[in-house]
Amino acid sequence: MVLTHVHDLDDAAAASAVVFASRYVQDPLPRYELGEKSISKEAAYQIIHDELLLDSSPRLNLASFVTTWMEPECDKLILEGINKNYADMDEYPVTTELQNRCVNIIARLFHAPVDASEKAVGVGTVGSSEAIMLAGLAFKRRWQNRRKAAGKPCDRPNIVTGANVQVCWEKFARYFEVELKEVKLREGCYVMDPDEAVRMVDENTICVAAILGSTLTGEFEDVKRLNDLLAAKNKRTGWDTPIHVDAASGGFIAPFLYPELEWDFRLPLVKSINVSGHKYGLVYAGVGWVIWRNKEELPEDLIFHINYLGADQPTFTLNFSKGSSQIIAQYYQLLRLGFEGYRNVMENCMESAQTLREGLERMGRFTIISKEQGVPLVAFTFKSKDETSLAFKLSSELRRFGWIVPAYTMPADLEHMAVLRVVVREDFGRPLAERFLSHVRMALEELDHLAKGGPVPRMRVTIELGPPARGSGEEASARVVKREAVVPVHRSVSLAGGKTKGVC
Amino acid sequence: MVLSKAVSESDMSVHSTFASRYVRSSLPRYRMPENSIPKEAAYQIINDELMLDGNPRLNLASFVTTWMEPECDKLIMAAINKNYVDMDEYPVTTELQNRCVNMIAHLFNAPLGESETAVGVGTVGSSEAIMLAGLAFKRRWQNKRRAEGKPFDKPNIVTGANVQVCWEKFARYFEVELREVKLRDGYYVMDPEKAVEVVDENTICVAAILGSTLNGEFEDVKLLNDLLEVKNRETGWGTPIHVDAASGGFIAPFLYPELEWDFRLPWVKSINVSGHKYGLVYAGIGWCIWRNKEDLPEELIFHINYLGADQPTFTLNFSKGSSQVIAQYYQLIRHGFEGYRNIMENCHENAMVLKEGLEKTGRFNIVSKDEGVPLVAFSLKDRSRHDEFEISDMLRRFGWIVPAYTMPPDAQHVTVLRVVIREEFSRTLAERLVLDIEKVMYQLDALPSRLPPPPPPAQLVRKKSELETQRSVTEAWKKFVLAKKTNGVC
DSSP: OOOOOOOOTTSHHHHTSOGGGSGGGTSOOOSSSOOSSOOOHHHHHHHHHHHHTTSOOGGGBTTOOSOOOOOHHHHHHHHHTTTOBTTOTTTOHHHHHHHHHHHHHHHHHTTOSOOTTSOOEEEEESSHHHHHHHHHHHHHHHHHHHHHHTTOOOSOOEEEEETTOOHHHHHHHHHTTOEEEEEOOBTTBOSOOHHHHHHHOOTTEEEEEEEBSOTTTOBBOOHHHHHHHHHHHHHHHOOOOOEEEEOTTGGGTHHHHOTTOOOSTTSTTEEEEEEETTTTTOOOSSOEEEEESSGGGSOGGGOEEEEETTEEEEEOOSOOSOBSHHHHHHHHHHHHHHHHHHHHHHHHHHHHHHHHHHHHHHTSSEEEOSOSSBSSEEEEEESSGGGGGHHHHHHHHHHTTTOBOOEEEOOTTOTTOEEEEEEOOTTOOHHHHHHHHHHHHHHHHHHHHHHHSOSOOEEEEEEEEEOOOTTSOOSOEEEEEEEEEEOOOOOOOOOSSSOOOOOO | OOOOOOOOTTOGGGSOGGGSGGGTSOOOSSSOOSSOOOHHHHHHHHHHHHTTSOOGGGBTTOOSOOOOOHHHHHHHHHTTTOBTTOTTTOHHHHHHHHHHHHHHHHHTTOOOOTTOOOEEEEESSHHHHHHHHHHHHHHHHHHHHHHHTOOOSOOEEEEETTOOHHHHHHHHHTTOEEEEEOOBTTBOSOOHHHHHHHOOTTEEEEEEEBSOTTTOOBOOHHHHHHHHHHHHHHHOOOOOEEEEOTTGGGTHHHHOTTOOOSTTSTTEEEEEEETTTTTOOOSSOEEEEESSGGGSOGGGOEEEEETTEEEEEOOSOOSOBSHHHHHHHHHHHHHHHHHHHHHHHHHHHHHHHHHHHHHHHTSEEEOSOSSSSSEEEEEESOOSSOOHHHHHHHHHHTTOBOOEEEOOTTOTTOEEEEEEOOTTOOHHHHHHHHHHHHHHHHHHHHSOOOSOOOOOSSSOOOOOOHHHHHHHHHHHHHHHHHHSOOOOOO
């Protein structure tokens, strides 16, 4: 009798088994607990890869400013740098040097007042959130030191921003115990009003934050006007309130498309600027930059000194270990594209945005609320006020074609407005723009069709029953007392307090 | 007549990079260059400069993973353009994070019901995780004090002097006083008794480390819990514990499952672990797990409308890549419990091989314990002629990066060299390292001593020569710079 040989599943044979023929794709995946046994790497790869097929395609994600395409040469550099821990400055001196070069290049792009060979003051971060927290922390500490020196109370710091700020300012305020004073928006003015902002400044204000490239409409706030008004107030009060410019999106657009626009360190009250490398810096998610005007703006007690190759390397970050790939990728882009390259990319983005704008206007159903000068995006609402809820429906409808176009309600005091927003990134060329427009047309037709043949109209009828009319042979008589239409009310669900998904 | 055609400036694709003019011009360091350059040139220039970085796999200073399987590299590159924070758009990626949190919470014996979801978050590293945990403790303590009508303006946190630098960052940035329990010769971790002594009504938590940065030792969290239990009962302060398991969190459950250090101890309220250390993922991922919902104050959480459902988030960073979260999930399902255990056992064995090899040379004292993170920390028996920093420098010539550190107060006179054993540090590499260390010692023995000689016993007060003065100034300066909490390599 032949004894059957039982194969141990940990055999090498199992490793070469065809994944979809193996038991790995039939066994339930561990979801909440670590599985007991290992599985083959091919199976692990395949299982995860297949689940991820159901994620949306990043390049069709028109909600995000964050870069979704880089050149293959850069992908190679990224993979080669993936196992370098950026925090090991001693071990990877060239990578650290690349960060320093990026900081210097970006600082000079923003006209930081540094001499040709002077080192700029700045740092690479994981994104604008970390950058803003560091900048805010510096302002808070400076203000506290000043107040302590003057013998005044320093327990109630506040920061003045527009209601259109991205959610990370609210995070900063909550986590670092600073009061957030928001300048409310109003119809037709979807950014922070400088006059109103300066009015709100008091002795406890650690800084006023202006946005270059508002999240919702891509508009640039008037930083020059803010600077002039604030300078006048500072002269009167002696409070010396500084400005921070959140140039997360705009920082890599304005210098190339609008070089005359004064928004950066050319304005004396601007003390720090943050920009996202992973937005129009054209790098994948995971890198931001914050630049200070000079050493004085960054309190020494916040800086940690690392002995780096015998020299002093000051660091000021919230994160410690992180990958080096994005820093290397940022340097690649700065080197590869140069000034003309960035300008060409931005000009292309603006042209695509223009194509979209005109196409949407031609459909006659939309009001464009984004301006032509600003971040290349198109924000639009339905013209008629009744069609507000259609914005969300259009957004769902477009998903069927694969596009992700988010619909948002505006912040205070414009919660009745629902806006759709399309961000134009480097990789959104004219062919995609035209295809998108044709899909919008098709989606609108579908929505109109649904609305017309729409829901059966509902009516509520109140009837009074009474005794039968004499001689009618009926058992009872009915008389309609009241007839009213039931109109479905679209209510938007408001979410638990505060700023929610401020998509950056 | 044939007209020769001039090659246009932009037709550089015909020229090989090293034949082109791009490798002749000096690189932009401080200003953005005016013109673009071809992508091949950009790639080559940067790649070549980076060759002068240390080799990550020979970097024995770091706990952070430097090798993953090619299948995982594939997943990483495929996800490199996914912004993790777009939860609506990438629901599967978000789901993977939730699964990782649950798996890790279960690994730490979080007291969860059958279908209860764990409370935790993926972060960029243990620094962010620790800041979030610290923030939660601070806010809870403030709320409690406010409700009692007591002052809440002077919070403090109790840790050992051996903590990694990010605790000091947390303290400085979030305005909490850092109370460090000093070390002493022969005892290089936080003493639980001393720690509990220092706890007062303003203490927001006591932080214990599972896997001390300097010598890999696990602190006695159980003893700390028991002592704190007694004190809490006396005072009614309810001071909680946080375990910084950055390294140890993915070791203890596999190698020392009986060791009680996690949520099995009632006063442990939150734990952080680095996915990018023994979680076996590349740099850029950490995890913070809370015992249950009550330990995370609601006002710190931001709610995102995610696919119509509520997705609570609590992070410092917003946009970041998704690759590391996916890689972590890959590792968890690929290896499972047995896989992680096998890897940790291998690391431990290789650490023993290295330790024994070093002991056999007769020149070193081993400062690290056998139980703990797989690393070997050792110092010279005889420091009179050469010190550990010189050994570290000379090992670089062989390609090895082995850092030398002085211990924090009050053990500053002790200097150690530290070799961290990661997943891919095989036995062959361990044996080669021992050989190379022996070579270095041989070479050093032949060199004259660079250290200042001991003072002469005679009564003559001899004026120091210029060279000697210079030497002592350099020594002092070196000690001064190193004395500040420096590269707290994690």
